Amino acid sequence: MTNQDKTNKKVVIELQNVRREFQVGDETVKALRGVSFKIYEGEFVTIQGTSGSGKSTLLNQLGCLDTPTSGEYLLDGVPVRMMSKNQRAKLRNRKIGFIFQNYNLLAKTTAVENVELPLMYNKKVKAKERRERAVKALIEVGLGDRLEHKSNQMSGGQMQRVAIARALVNDPTILLADEATGNLDTRTSFEMLVLFQKLYREGHTIIFVTHNPEIAQYSSRNIFLRDGQIKSDTYNDNILDAAAALAALPKPQD
Amino acid sequence: MSFIVLLAVIALAVILYVVARTTLLGMTFRVALKAIASNKGRSFLSMLGIIIGVAAVIVMMAIGQGSKESVRKNISQMGTNIIMVRPGADMRGGVRQDPSSMQTLKIEDYEAIRNKASYIMYTSPEVSSSGQVIYGANNTNTSVYGESLEYMDIKQWQIEEGTCFTEQDVQSAAKVCLVGKTVVDELFPEGGDVIGKTIRFKSMPVRIVGVLKSKGYNSFGMDQDNLLIMPYTTVMKRLLAQTYFTSINCSALTEELTDQAIEELTAILRENHKLKDGADDDFTIHSQAEMMETMSSTMDSITLILVVAAAFSLLVAGIGIMNIMLVSVTERTKEIGLRMSVGARGIDISIQFLIESILISVTGGLLGILVGFGLCQIATGLLGLPTSIPGWSIILSFAVCTVIGILFGYIPAKKAANLDPIEAIRYE
Ligand SMILES: Nc1ncnc2c1ncn2[C@@H]1O[C@H](COP(=O)(O)OP(=O)(O)OP(=O)(O)O)[C@@H](O)[C@H]1O
Numbered sequence: 001m002t003n004q005d006k007t008n009k010k011v012v013i014e015l016q017n018v019r020r021e022f023q024v025g026d027e028t029v030k031a032l033r034g035v036s037f038k039i040y041e042g043e044f045v046t047i048q049g050t051s052g053s054g055k056s057t058l059l060n061q062l063g064c065l066d067t068p069t070s071g072e073y074l075l076d077g078v079p080v081r082m083m084s085k086n087q088r089a090k091l092r093n094r095k096i097g098f099i100f101q102n103y104n105l106l107a108k109t110t111a112v113e114n115v116e117l118p119l120m121y122n123k124k125v126k127a128k129e130r131r132e133r134a135v136k137a138l139i140e141v142g143l144g145d146r147l148e149h150k151s152n153q154m155s156g157g158q159m160q161r162v163a164i165a166r167a168l169v170n171d172p173t174i175l176l177a178d179e180a181t182g183n184l185d186t187r188t189s190f191e192m193l194v195l196f197q198k199l200y201r202e203g204h205t206i207i208f209v210t211h212n213p214e215i216a217q218y219s220s221r222n223i224f225l226r227d228g229q230i231k232s233d234t235y236n237d238n239i240l241d242a243a244a245a246l247a248a249l250p251k252p253q254d
Numbered sequence: 255m256s257f258i259v260l261l262a263v264i265a266l267a268v269i270l271y272v273v274a275r276t277t278l279l280g281m282t283f284r285v286a287l288k289a290i291a292s293n294k295g296r297s298f299l300s301m302l303g304i305i306i307g308v309a310a311v312i313v314m315m316a317i318g319q320g321s322k323e324s325v326r327k328n329i330s331q332m333g334t335n336i337i338m339v340r341p342g343a344d345m346r347g348g349v350r351q352d353p354s355s356m357q358t359l360k361i362e363d364y365e366a367i368r369n370k371a372s373y374i375m376y377t378s379p380e381v382s383s384s385g386q387v388i389y390g391a392n393n394t395n396t397s398v399y400g401e402s403l404e405y406m407d408i409k410q411w412q413i414e415e416g417t418c419f420t421e422q423d424v425q426s427a428a429k430v431c432l433v434g435k436t437v438v439d440e441l442f443p444e445g446g447d448v449i450g451k452t453i454r455f456k457s458m459p460v461r462i463v464g465v466l467k468s469k470g471y472n473s474f475g476m477d478q479d480n481l482l483i484m485p486y487t488t489v490m491k492r493l494l495a496q497t498y499f500t501s502i503n504c505s506a507l508t509e510e511l512t513d514q515a516i517e518e519l520t521a522i523l524r525e526n527h528k529l530k531d532g533a534d535d536d537f538t539i540h541s542q543a544e545m546m547e548t549m550s551s552t553m554d555s556i557t558l559i560l561v562v563a564a565a566f567s568l569l570v571a572g573i574g575i576m577n578i579m580l581v582s583v584t585e586r587t588k589e590i591g592l593r594m595s596v597g598a599r600g601i602d603i604s605i606q607f608l609i610e611s612i613l614i615s616v617t618g619g620l621l622g623i624l625v626g627f628g629l630c631q632i633a634t635g636l637l638g639l640p641t642s643i644p645g646w647s648i649i650l651s652f653a654v655c656t657v658i659g660i661l662f663g664y665i666p667a668k669k670a671a672n673l674d675p676i677e678a679i680r681y682e
């Protein structure tokens with residue numbers, strides 16, 4: 001995406017000097033120290049940075065899970081600070097798909113039921129449709145054969161994919177992923193990347209936190225964080241195709 | 255009755271299942287059910303308080319209701335149209351009375367009632383005493399009632415063996431008596447024919463002319479067969495040497511005419527006693543119906559006290575549920591945070607916990623009703639206590655349990671709803 005295209009696009013996310021501080025005992029931890037950027041509709045942004053640089057804290061802000069200590073976060077032009085708790089809950093339910101760094105699945109609950117969860121809080125989706133959509137999302141992440149497996153009967157990678165399916169099931173316009181491929185082997189990571197790229201092409205806005213610089217090459221924009229501040233923010237003019245990379249991988253032998 | 259309850263339980267389960275499968279609220283229901291099921295032991299323990307409380311309330315109500323019904327039955331068997339006239343003013347104030355005021359009922363009063371009262375069917379004066387009755391080497395303590403022939407009709411006594419004493423016996427103050435079954439058993443343990451035998455009461459020999467048909471114990475546990483009945487003249491002249499009656503028993507023409515009969519009796523006696531207008535009655539009149547009312551209301555207040563005591567255990571049970579729910583909220587903080595992060599509103603979370611506490615208390619209530627039923631069966635079967643479970647007590651139990659669930663689930667539910675999603679999800 002070039003600078004000309006951007007002017008035609010809608011700004012989905014706008015941060016204005018966002019700060020987030022945590023009080024730990026007597027100490028104040030400054031996790032975000034004045035972060036400002038705009039993200040346009042349909043961008044695929046990766047956020048990188050060392051551990052503790054504030055990536056998860058930033059993503060929680062974007063996901064309306066947390067509110068800034070100071071500064072303003074505008075979602076579709078509306079300041080999140082001004083929204084009621086219920087309005088934010090509705091946004092999380094309809095507009096945003098969130099993949100947690102540590103999956104956060106419901107314990108002792110099957111994959112399908114975990115994926116159904118967001119739809120449970122959407123009155124418009126009836127039981128039958130809810131299940132159909134959950135099954136479809138699980139098939140998309142390659143877990144069509146694990147529908148009734150409970151979360152404690154799955155591997156880390158499988159749990160991560162259930163978390164991805166859960167984020168996709170409400171068909172969100174914004175997808176926020178915190179290390180969504182951190183626990184996956186190369187092949188499965190690429191399979192997930194193919195999925196994210198497909199969503200990107202369909203026009204979803206994706207923000208993807210990762211430690212892996214390789215993955216950044218498959219996105220349209222790369223932001224680097226350091227100590228709660230933006231170190232660099234560059235556009236990637238040469239987006240690699242994940243499907244091609246997947247095809248080039250050596251076939252698994254079984 | 256138990257069949258109906260069983261049917262209701264099944265119907266409820268089916269409805270719950272259908273609702274659970276189809277609606278959003280149902281989803282929440284299923285979540286709550288799952289939470290309860292995944293912690294069966296703890297859920298049961300928190301239910302236990304409700305089970306015991308409801309069972310106690312049901313049993314208390316059933317015993318209260320059962321005793322009331324049996325007392326009513328007993329009293330009405332005695333005859334609801336009985337009217338008792340006693341000497342002296344109404345004693346319910348507890349004021350001590352001059353002994354002479356207890357001697358106001360005389361033979362003239364009896365005759366006046368017989369001659370003038372139009373609403374009265376039967377009349378019998380009564381003089382009573384108690385003491386030892388002896389036959390040979392056997393003796394027993396008993397009560398003696400001096401009565402007229404009409405007493406048999408008023409109290410519906412029947413003669414099992416022999417005959418009643420006669421009008422002639424009353425006229426001549428004959429030393430004859432009717433004996434109750436208990437007295438017969440005590441004095442004649444080896445059986446045999448007792449008619450014509452002479453027994454002694456307070457050193458006066460009396461001849462047995464008849465044996466009364468047994469009435470058994472009344473609902474206050476009193477043996478109704480431990481008595482002798484003699485002509486009132488015999489007791490008055492030969493036994494006690496007194497000229498006044500202990501009481502006069504009458505029966506109204508019908509139960510409905512009791513009030514008119516009382517009015518009429520009052521007028522007759524006041525006239526007889528030459529009481530001036532405004533002076534207090536020197537006698538007291540009670541009807542059996544009135545006694546029955548007093549009894550019923552006494553039983554009602556006893557039942558109420560018992561039920562209130564049992565209901566307090568429900569309150570304690572409610573606090574137990576709240577305790578468990580608070581633990582449950584803390585334990586599931588992470589889950590709550592997760593649900594919120596995917597879009598659950600505070601109210602969705604609080605409804606989930608409310609439903610959970612209602613489910614616990616209502617299920618407990620249901621089990622409590624069943625246990626209560628069982629205990630009532632045992633109370634009746636083994637202890638012979640009369641029990642009758644009022645239908646409304648079941649509905650009441652359900653209502654109370656639901657209210658307890660809401661009331662004591664509210665604080666934990668509110669606590670859950672107020673959690674911050676990101677803090678909750680980070681909770682370990
Ligand atoms: N709830 C909290 N309370 C206190 N400090 C916090 C809290 N959340 C984050 N922090 C602090 O904020 C800083 C940024 O944390 P954050 O989780 O955003 O890092 P990160 O970039 O996601 O790291 P990683 O790559 O390891 O996931 C850290 O120093 C962390 O200790």
Ligand SMILES: [Mg+2]
Nearest residue numbers: 055056101178
């Ligand atoms: Mg992180």
